[in-house]
Amino acid sequence: MYVDVHAHLTHKDFQDDVDLVIQRAMDAQLSAIVVNGLEPASNRRILELSTQYAIIKAALGIYPIEAIHDRVSGLPFEVSHFDVEEELTFIAAQAKAGRLYAIGECGLDGYWVGEETFGRQEEVFLRLIEIASDAQLPLIIHTRKREERAMEILAHHGVKAVDFHCYGGKVKPALKAAEQYGWYFSIPANARHNEAFRKLLRDLPEDRILTETDCPYLAPQKGTRNEPCHVVGTVEFLAELRSWTKEQAIDKVWQNYCRLFESGRKSNPDV
């Protein structure tokens, strides 16, 4: 049983063949694809997909740059225009109704946008942390160039159920955080080509490793579209790095997924 804990199957690159992509994931023995939301349109589409396919697990969130869409211009990609407060209310209601497996993605970004946006980014991040803690859901964190600050906020609020997706910060503080706070790190499918991801796969506590794709981005082969079935290659790489059998690596990651995403759900009969 493989897992992809961070996928964007709502991306336009999947609009023509999402059913085939999901079928390929099932054929490759994936048991869960946590599809992450960014703004209202993707959040709603994810809920639809999760009712259509048992393998699709819904995570709703507000991407840090979408959270400040009204304060930025000239970005090389499009942002949507929506009422952030209304969307937070919507996400909270879905969480309360037991439809979600996680809150995400959410977090802080200092790569695309500047300091003048950090205050508002943190406000929205804090609201999503609160929603997750009220509903006892894990958080899936995006952070770029703001890793230390994101960790500081999560630690300050005593948040335990956390997955850092595609973590690009320094490796040492990540290893320390995994030890100290029990946070998880999901490693993308391009890990063979990235020294930091390789180190994380090799050195993280074995019960804190997860796999993801961030598809359609970060394909193992540059310039191609990524998709959930590519987590298989990451698990194979993990087995190589730790001298485990492939079955051991599959099992470890699966148990980690269950501990973070499934363990709290058994008490909720509505799901």
Ligand SMILES: [Zn+2]
């Ligand atoms: Zn993402």
